[in-house]
Amino acid sequence: MSVSLRRLGQALPYLLPALVVFGLFTYYPLWNVIYMSFTDADFLRAPNWVGLDNYTKMFNAQEFWASLTITTIFAVGVTALEVVLGMMLGFLMNAKTRVTPLLRAAVFAPVVISVSATAILWLFFLNTQAGPVNRALALFGIPPIGWFTDPKIALLGVIVVAVWKGVGLPAVLYLSGLQGISRELEEAAIVDGANRWQVASRITIPLLAPTTMVVFFISLVGTFQSYGLVLLLTRGGPVGSTELLGYYIFENAFQFFQMGYASALSVALFVLLALLAWMQFKVSERRVHYQ
Template sequence: MAYLLPALLVFSLFTYYPLARVIYLSFTDSDMLKSSPSFIGLHNYQQMVGSREFWSSLWITALFALGVTILEVVLGMALAFLMSARTRLQGLLRGAVFTPVVVSIAATAVVWHYLLNPASGPVNRLLEAIGLPGPGWLSDPRTALASVILVAVWKGVGLPAVLFLSGLQAISRELEEAAAIDGATRAQIARHVTVPLLAPTTMVVFFISLVGTFQSYGLVLLLTQGGPAGSTNLLGYHIYQNAFSFFQMGFASALSVALFLLLMLLGFLHLRVAERRVHYQ
C-alpha cells in the first residue's frame, strides 16, 4: 500500500480535487475576479435549465456526437478491413490512416480552413470546375456543423480503425475458413461471421468516440467560434466561452457538472447494453 501512496496522491491531486473544486464553484457566483466567491445555492443550475442557449448547445452537441460517432464506427471498420488486406501498400495505408490522429488540432484547423475557404479553397475550386456551386462550408449555418463533423472524423477515424484492426487480428481464422468451406462468399463471411465477432470492439469504439465528441471544443474554437448563428456552439465550447470569455466561472462549473453527469449516464447505459448485447466469445 505504501508503494501506491505517491501515485494515489498524484491521482487525487489532479483528478479528485479539480472535480470537487468544480462542484463547489457551481454553487457560487465565482467570476475569476473575486478572491472569495459567495455561495448562491442552486442559482447557476436554475439559470442553466432556463437558458435556451444551453439547450441549443446540448442539442447541437448531440447531433455532432452522433454524426461523428456513427461515421467513425462505419469508416473505422471499413478502413480496418482495408488495412488488414495483405498488399504492398499495407504499411503506407496504415500510416496514412493514423497520421491525422497525431496531427495537432491547431494544424488541422489551419489546413481545413484553407481547404474549405469559400473563395479560394481547393474544394470549392474543384466543385466549380465540374459545374457545381461551392457552399460556404464554415460560414453557412446550413453546412457549418456538417463541415466540423467531417473535419473531426478525418482527424479521429484513425484510432477506431486501429482498434478494429486489432479486433480483426484477434478473430480466429478457423471460423472464417469453416464458413468458406460451407460455401459462404467473402461478403457473407464478413456480414455473418466477422462483423458479429467485432461486437466487443464496436462497443468500445462507440463509447470512446461518443464520450470524446461530447467533450470536444478545440476544433469549434479554431474553425467557427461557435458560429455562424450558433450553429456549431457545442456544449464544450459553451463551457469554455462562459469560463474564459465571460468569466462566469460559477455558471461554467454548473455546465461542467451537467456534462459530467451526462457522461456518467452514457457510461452506465453503455455498460447495460454491453452486458445484454455483447458476447466476448
C-alpha cells in the same frame, strides 16, 4: 479486518503517487467547481452563495438545450462514422495489396497531428471563397460550399475534420481485431456457399463485436467533451450552429467571466459522462453475462 487493513498499508505505497496527483489536480479542483456552481463567482468580485440559481438558469437557457442537441448530433455522428468507417478501413487495411502499406500509414497519420495543426490546415483546405477544395469543385461548376461558414453545413464540416483526425485509432483497433479472428470459420462458410458479403455480415462483423463496443464508447465519451476543433475552426458559429457543450462552457468561463454558471454546466457535463460510463459498464456486464 486487521489483516486486510495491514495489507492496505502494503498496497498504499504503490497507489500513493497516482492518488496524490489525482487528489491535487482532479478531486480538489472538482470540489472547487462543484462549490463554485452554487455561487456567482466571476473572479472580479468575492463570490456570493446563490443556491440553485445557476442550475435554474441552465435549465431555462435555450442555448444550453441547443448546445446539448448539437453535442448529441456531433457525438453520435462522429461515433457512428468512426465505427462504420473504422470497420471498413480495418477490412481494407487487412487486405494485401501493394497500396496497403501506404493506406495504413495515411489513415493513422492524422492521429499523431495536433488539434491546432489540424485546424490550421483544414481552415486553409476548406476555405469558402478560394480554398483548394472549393476551387476544384468550381471546375465542375459547383458554387463555393461554406464548410465552416454556412450554418446548415458547418457542423458537417467539423464532423468531417473530426473523423479525418480520429478514425485512425478505430481503424487500427479493427485491423488488429480482424487479425485476431481465426480464418477457419470464414473458410467453412465459404465452403457452404456463402458469398463475401454474407461471410462479413454474419460471421466477421459479429466476431468484431468486442472491438465495436470499445470503439463506440471511447468515441462517444471523447466526442461528448471535445471542443478543441470548434474553438479553432468556427468559434461555435455561424448562428451558433456548432456551439458544442464544451465550447459553451469555455465561452462562459473564459470570455464572459461567468465562472459560477460555467461550473454548473461543467457539473452537468460530468453527470452526463458518468451516465455514459455507467451505461458502458451495464452493457459490457450484460455481454459478459450472455457469453
